[in-house]
Amino acid sequence: MISVKVPASSANLGAGFDCMGVALKLYNIIEVEEIEKGLIITSSPDDPSIAKDENNLVFRAMKTVFDEVGWYPRGLRINLINEIPLTRGLGSSAACISGGIYAANLLSGGKLSEEEMIYLAAKMEGHPDNSTPAMIGGLVFAVLEDKKVNYIKFVVPARLKFAVFIPDFQLSTEYARNILPKYIEFKDAVFNIGRATLFASAITTGNYELLPAATQDRLHQPYRKKLIPDFDKIVNLSIEAGAKGAFLSGAGPSIIALVDENYEVFEQNVKNALASMELAANWDLVILEADNSGATVFSVQSTGLKR
Numbered sequence: 001m002i003s004v005k006v007p008a009s010s011a012n013l014g015a016g017f018d019c020m021g022v023a024l025k026l027y028n029i030i031e032v033e034e035i036e037k038g039l040i041i042t043s044s045p046d047d048p049s050i051a052k053d054e055n056n057l058v059f060r061a062m063k064t065v066f067d068e069v070g071w072y073p074r075g076l077r078i079n080l081i082n083e084i085p086l087t088r089g090l091g092s093s094a095a096c097i098s099g100g101i102y103a104a105n106l107l108s109g110g111k112l113s114e115e116e117m118i119y120l121a122a123k124m125e126g127h128p129d130n131s132t133p134a135m136i137g138g139l140v141f142a143v144l145e146d147k148k149v150n151y152i153k154f155v156v157p158a159r160l161k162f163a164v165f166i167p168d169f170q171l172s173t174e175y176a177r178n179i180l181p182k183y184i185e186f187k188d189a190v191f192n193i194g195r196a197t198l199f200a201s202a203i204t205t206g207n208y209e210l211l212p213a214a215t216q217d218r219l220h221q222p223y224r225k226k227l228i229p230d231f232d233k234i235v236n237l238s239i240e241a242g243a244k245g246a247f248l249s250g251a252g253p254s255i256i257a258l259v260d261e262n263y264e265v266f267e268q269n270v271k272n273a274l275a276s277m278e279l280a281a282n283w284d285l286v287i288l289e290a291d292n293s294g295a296t297v298f299s300v301q302s303t304g305l306k307r
Ligand SMILES: Nc1ncnc2c1ncn2[C@@H]1O[C@H](COP(=O)(O)OP(=O)(O)O)[C@@H](O)[C@H]1O
Pocket: 028, 043, 049, 050, 051, 056, 057, 058, 080, 082, 085, 086, 087, 088, 089, 090, 091, 092, 093, 094, 096, 171, 172, 173, 174, 250, 251, 252
């Protein structure tokens, strides 16, 4: 049995649509082992959207590796332990894809390089901003090319915290992508280029005072916030409590606020505000640090199967 731990991820980070994302210390565990025959998939906690057959996302990711290297297990047991809430904009799908590819590569003899695994994952997900930080950790600036992902990984200091507001409803990434406009105004494109560039510079040089300006967006949040009634309230209360910017996590509906020192004070003030605005029943708040490791294997036990 091979056990892999893979982090959640928050993509876009405001202006960096489809090209910026950060891994977070919230994990799924993927356990895989070769068996004599068949496909056995178990999951806890379970969810109606988690397929237990060859449509399962982790299995489909693993099969891309087996197809790539030309090796197939006789049978496969997959056990999923899911801490990452599904369909909340925290990269649950990317965790399955990157974690499944990472686990399949270990099971099939480690023939793929990290670069090859990063590309396979981004190609399957369709964009690199969740799958790449899920694979290698850190805050990643990434572009999916024809045959590779061009990326830079930035190791995030523990002083920067991510306040994650998780609502009690789901919003599928596919739906939240389909509602985006096919064309935008030139001035809005220029707006986002500037903020994404400023974000990259501010986060890597520690100039966090620039982050509120650098996390503004005109490409996706104006359209997606219509699906999240409390979006402006949560963003505004976060900024008033001292956050260095607040924005949609990936395609949503979770919202993330960046917090520097004194995050305990921030957390208490925000929890009081959520309660006074009668939002606490529908929104959970968790303060996370960035994960800088990505997918990692934390146990390998022999199955005793003889080839
Ligand atoms: N732990 C999991 N195991 C199997 N499939 C999963 C898991 N998490 C997510 N998925 C699949 O991914 C879909 C959610 O993907 P998506 O809408 O992109 O949400 P997210 O914002 O969490 O990535 C689910 O409907 C399910 O099909």
